[in-house]
Amino acid sequence: MMFLSDNAASVHPRVWDAMRAADAADAPYDGDGLSQELDARFSDLFGRDCAALWVATGTAANCLALATLCPPHGGVVCHREAHIEVDEGGAPGFYLHGAKLMLADGDGAKLTPEAIRTVIDPIRDDVHQVQPHAISVTQASEYGRSYRPDELAAIGALAAERGLGLHVDGARFANAVAFLGCTPAEAVGPAQALSFGCVKNGGMSAEAIVFFDPALADVARYRRKRAGHLQSKGRFLAAQVMAMLEGDLWLANARAANAAATEIAGACGARLMHPVEANELFVRLSPTEREVLRGQGFGFYDWGADAARFVTAWNTRDDDARALAKAIANL
Amino acid sequence: MMFLSDNAASVHPRVWDAMRAADAADAPYDGDGLSQELDARFSDLFGRDCAALWVATGTAANCLALATLCPPHGGVVCHREAHIEVDEGGAPGFYLHGAKLMLADGDGAKLTPEAIRTVIDPIRDDVHQVQPHAISVTQASEYGRSYRPDELAAIGALAAERGLGLHVDGARFANAVAFLGCTPAEAVGPAQALSFGCVKNGGMSAEAIVFFDPALADVARYRRKRAGHLQSKGRFLAAQVMAMLEGDLWLANARAANAAATEIAGACGARLMHPVEANELFVRLSPTEREVLRGQGFGFYDWGADAARFVTAWNTRDDDARALAKAIANL
Amino acid sequence: MMFLSDNAASVHPRVWDAMRAADAADAPYDGDGLSQELDARFSDLFGRDCAALWVATGTAANCLALATLCPPHGGVVCHREAHIEVDEGGAPGFYLHGAKLMLADGDGAKLTPEAIRTVIDPIRDDVHQVQPHAISVTQASEYGRSYRPDELAAIGALAAERGLGLHVDGARFANAVAFLGCTPAEAVGPAQALSFGCVKNGGMSAEAIVFFDPALADVARYRRKRAGHLQSKGRFLAAQVMAMLEGDLWLANARAANAAATEIAGACGARLMHPVEANELFVRLSPTEREVLRGQGFGFYDWGADAARFVTAWNTRDDDARALAKAIANL
């Protein structure tokens, strides 16, 4: 009964099917029929003109997106605990040629206009200090918190006022949309670029970068190739993304994961460090308690000395979620 | 009857099977059982201590390998028509932080010690000129030519004498080994790193970087992550590579492709621009002749004004190869 | 009566003289007689084998030095208020190809082993997190505080224990040595590289990077050229550095600046935010008080809302220092 992460879960059968169906040779790279459909599918989904590129990882998606919004001599404001800062091995420094991440605080790993201003307002407007060029938010956040549409709109308004680009790291975008019950467009706000996650949500090896300004995609296409991310059998990545969109599988999968998380959350009460607004739970548990749970066969990561992180996935079994809930309740 | 490229061919059934067998969740990234086996498998294959990393593309493999052999202020000698120079969208410049490719000539897109010396001997040993740090050869070459073991040994001796690293771009390494009938170790020579291709040989989305100096792999692991190439469900890449090695599928596939190329070559006679030593044919064909072949349903790329390139793959049907041979003979 | 900064003060007459004396054509770049003497002179000064390179700015000195100690995928621990973090326009990101600055806290902008451990101990030893490769300290610090030899030794011991390089930003190294009354070797501790400042201390356009591991200098020479910092009339930079070393002008100038700072400090009492251990004073002064001082002809920078920074230089006149001291005492 594994709650370690959604990032290594099995691949959804419909994704497998779509990949198998794509086996026959087609044009290489992104010249195949499926890849060519992506722009239209995402334009439908978001109700505005989109250009979408597949890549294999969220790190590549985030960094290729950010590189279109921030020059090498600029900076990107993000949360101090954002994935791009903490868990991408310095990839933003590589892809953005040394641009700087500017770290803001914020409850639940979410940014606010105030937190962003606290970072950027003291920056002198001179060449001695790196100037901000973009903001990156994570939807849902590293602590499984989802930005409400009005929160994103407020951040977007600040970005526009200061001439900054806005990027959304949506490794768990599906979980946020499923939680919020809003449209995808509302959940992404006035961003120029979105990393649309699939791998954690039943995919195998495909994420999408969705550009709401297609001119940015034209630059990103060159940089994707230059980063070695233009796979020659790209049709298998496009197939994954298309399968996720088909019949809103992405939302169905996210709802399943969120439901499992909600089930468990019900048993956690005051143990919860953060409201559960996606598929992650951060639960105060003593070392002894964690040992008890592990003894019962539950797998999860420690979160510091006195807590644990549980992540549900599209295929978390109801029984397992209930068992974990019960086990926590019984502690 | 497509002879456009091997880079978009279907995936071999045994690769599919291996991927399906890897579906159950395992440790993320390269912590899974399959990924952990790669070092040992390649060490067996090459008869010396190897460390192997999967990546999704040959471009990433080449550039991550080269980045371990050449600092940002150095240079890499390669053939003027090498893939890293001509077809990787400037990826070496990105991964090597601006290091320089130093272009040598050579028949059949193959380097020789003489050609390399012609490039590096005139370089003054001062800070005004970029100094060479590595050599990259392609096995088989861009024109489907294979380096004989003694040719590689001679290049390796020069590299050692000058303190240069040696990298082998083996996007079609299997085809070279199949053609040469030598051991993999002989076909890679005294290189420090090999890009071991699978995608063109029946794989889907996995190549391997094989380091013959495991210390280089330790650096490459950080850089792979930093380049966004560390997939969280890496077990699916490891599965592809393992399937290719299992029972020497990689050689069987390459032999099939080579055999089809040889079949066609038999009909080309003096039309051949290069001896066929792998699975590519460069054939002198007038525009009219090409039109005739296309009219008969053959797909291929033009190669300049008066020639065409045909590439066979692991799954090229005997009938198709014979049909093409006959069609060329009938021109 | 300007106390804005030492970074734009006049050039010392002996520096001018040395530059004039270097006017006759000599070998270009660093082939001239003066440049060739630098290694020996610094080896004498520090009592160990040194290799020294001139560059035009402290930013270039710091970044070229750090680039020899930290690979692109690594990190450099420095104080949150270090010049490399705050005031170099992102130059470390450029020169180190995207390596990360890891920000530590510490009183008076000084690092301690504890502060460094607080930053590096939580870093997981895996490829997802940037690993530290070097430490950079500033002697004297951004707040004019000087590291005692035992403090540097302790930091050096930690660096050695963790396999980290150690760099000293010595833009005001002379002021620190003059304050500490120790040898230059004691004031630099077990560092591999020192940015030896001259410009703030009576020079015009030359700093020296002193490598205590000459092999690092060999790399830095290539990178200096590559950064456009190898001036063809480099003899004029060497002449400045040599003039500063000749007869210990560097120390005489620093003592003069420190003395002026001490004179002023005597009038500041509890207004001082930091002990004065070099040539900078951070003085609590209300807006009204600052207005009074400016009305009396004193120039200085505000330091936040309720303080001011005064910097003395080699040529600060005694009368001016006394006048400022008196003016502050009279507030």
Add this chain to the structure above:
Amino acid sequence: MMFLSDNAASVHPRVWDAMRAADAADAPYDGDGLSQELDARFSDLFGRDCAALWVATGTAANCLALATLCPPHGGVVCHREAHIEVDEGGAPGFYLHGAKLMLADGDGAKLTPEAIRTVIDPIRDDVHQVQPHAISVTQASEYGRSYRPDELAAIGALAAERGLGLHVDGARFANAVAFLGCTPAEAVGPAQALSFGCVKNGGMSAEAIVFFDPALADVARYRRKRAGHLQSKGRFLAAQVMAMLEGDLWLANARAANAAATEIAGACGARLMHPVEANELFVRLSPTEREVLRGQGFGFYDWGADAARFVTAWNTRDDDARALAKAIANL
């Protein structure tokens, strides 16, 4: 009697005077009065709106200029023997973050529209190949050849047609203008940026980057700082540039150097490898002949096995030029 290079010649007395006059403290970096005047002075000189930045070296000037015209994933067309390709230690790769130099041929190290088209026309317009973004020409060229205004206009027309930027490396721009007898505007053509050389023409350590599109300068200012090229006592660099412009000292110096070259050229006849259109001579001389000249006290560089390069400078004495002419005539 040294004809090695103009790059290490003495500094002109009026440059020294201007530097001394700038000694009194002024605002740091480029906030001083002299630096602030540069835009206006160059706007006057070129008869259009210019923004000008000083830097210490031609390498920095070239690379900062090119970085405003070409993104990291792009390419810059230049001559195969251009300084940026051959003699800058890979600086373009550093400053342009791995962008590619695309090498064209051309008589006398000069580009032509045809030569440029030969390089760029075969580039497929896809992401696999680096796309050209700019052209860089050298005025006067590496072989001392000067572009005529109509030649630059033709290159500029091609650049405009293909959407490419145009940069002029003017390390010896003064010599070209002096030779051509045209206006500076005619000698720079429709470029967006010019590296305006001073160091080889009587300066000490200052070149100017002149942007004919001031928006580019705004970016270059950040990058200059980021490259460690923003000197705090920048007034000494501005003073050099201003001194060169004052009373057209730059042209007087160049005329003197050119005249000396012409004097020598008169004695060379068929020995000349290139017409002398600036201050460099490439002269066919056997090893024995070179030995004879050196025995007579002449200093110069060998140019391959059977030739020598002679460079005159602003301060080449008439007697020395005549002596060399005579010595060559007597061979």
